[in-house]
Amino acid sequence: MSSAVRERSTRRRVAAAAAAVPLLVLAGCSSSAADGGTTEITFLTSNDAPNPETAEALAEAFEAENPDVRVSVEIRPGGTEGDNLVKTRLSTGEMADVFYYNSGSLLQALNPDSSLVDLSDQEWVGSLTEEFRPVVSTDEGTYGAPLGASFAGGVVYNRSVYDELGLEVPETWDEFMANNEQIAAEGDGVAPVIQTYGETWTSQLFVLGDFANVLAVDPEWAEQYTAHQRSYAEEPALLGFQHQQEVAEAGYFNEDFASATFPDGARMIAEGEGAHYPMLSSVVQTIMQNTPDGVDDLGFFALPAPEAEHTRATIWQPNAVYVPASTEGAELEAAKKLVAFVNSDAGCDIQNELLVPAGPYAGTCELPDDAPPMLADIQAYFDEGATANALEFLSPVKGPNLEKVMVEVGSGIRSAEDAAAFYDQDVENQAKQLGLEGW
Secondary structure (H helix, E strand, C coil), rough: CHHHHHHHHHHHHHHHHHCCCEEECCCCCCCCCCCCEEEEEHHHHEECCCHHHHHHHHHHHHHHHHCCEEEEEEEEECCCHHHHHHHHHHHHCCCEEEEEECCCHHCCCCCCHHHECCCCHHHHHHHHCCCCCHHHHHCCCCCEEECCCCEEEEEEEEHHHHHHCCCCCCCCHHHHHHHHHHHHHHCCCCCCEECCCCHHHHHHHHHHHHHHHHHHHHHCHHHHHHCCCCCCCCCHHHHHHHHHHHHHHCCCCCCCCCCCCCHHHHHHHCCCEEEEEEEECHHHHHHHHCCCCHHHEEEECCCEEEEEHCCCEEECCCEECCCCHHHHHHHHHHHHHHHHHHHHHHHHHHHHHCCEEEECCCCCCCCCCCCHHHHHHHHHHHHCCEEECCCCHHCCCCCCHHHHHHHHHHCCCCCHHHHHHHHHHHHHHHHHHHCCCCC
């Protein structure tokens, strides 16, 4: 551990012991406001690692380049509690001068045109990818700068298994199932497909990762789904449920799929105990931490559609940093500088060090030379224009019980058709709570 990291960790523990408050404040290391008219701003981030460490490192490096600005890092809870805190502070005009939050539909729920500062005149905006810019923008402006890289949902596979069996990356669903059949027959105990229902959220990738394929067939699906004119009980969205059932019924899962956890799955794909893991590419971060020798054996391909022309990689865009409308004057200028710094050369170095990238960056940052090889596979889908943003960036509608029903499908408890119909009802209940038109 470096001295800087030890210092930040010590400061965090001291702050935690000194204040029993919902927000944890970590003071920057520059001089006080009384010394030469220093401008003080606050930077709010979430408490899930490594976000606090990243925010602290960005604040300290920014202060080193801007000695007339002091940055205090605040840490909020995650999940629903954190979302409510963000909305409350925005509505009361008490939001931090810069804050880290979701992009996509959750951002739209903040009414950015009235609650945030339009940053579309900033120089870094021109570097935003065409996939990212819409998820931090409205017709009125652009509000966020990316912090972290994108990641993909699809199939992480073991290259060594493929090489040993002479397999090629599948472009259609039938080709994928043929590969699974060969692995089961010739793979000497290698599980064709890894599932890890010991952590139920991991069960969703056959549906969530298939969404780019849905849009390839029906480009208006997300918009019409939000208006209650599309459903999962009909194709093309039904196919994700059906594909999971097909793989389960073929017996291609690892024997311990019901109890295995996400770290188990990460280890299995890295060590070649399984050939395919339908998962987010961010699994590479766990593998680099726990099984680093297996990173170079990993590849990635999109969940195949029935037709190769419809096979696309589903992309999760990074979160972003924003400036609230309540920030004004010298604090506003300092906040804009901090947002720009996040995507400067120094800011990108910090991101590459602390936020291990699991896909291409969405702004000025570039992947390091030693990035895992599977990231090149993901980049190829971007280069070919064969990507689409995940549904959550295009629609606020997502029922809370998808992971539950996907476990049931994978476990043979519920049919794909029954699960899709159940999930449509789950979605309807959630959409009514949001008060969406058409529901």
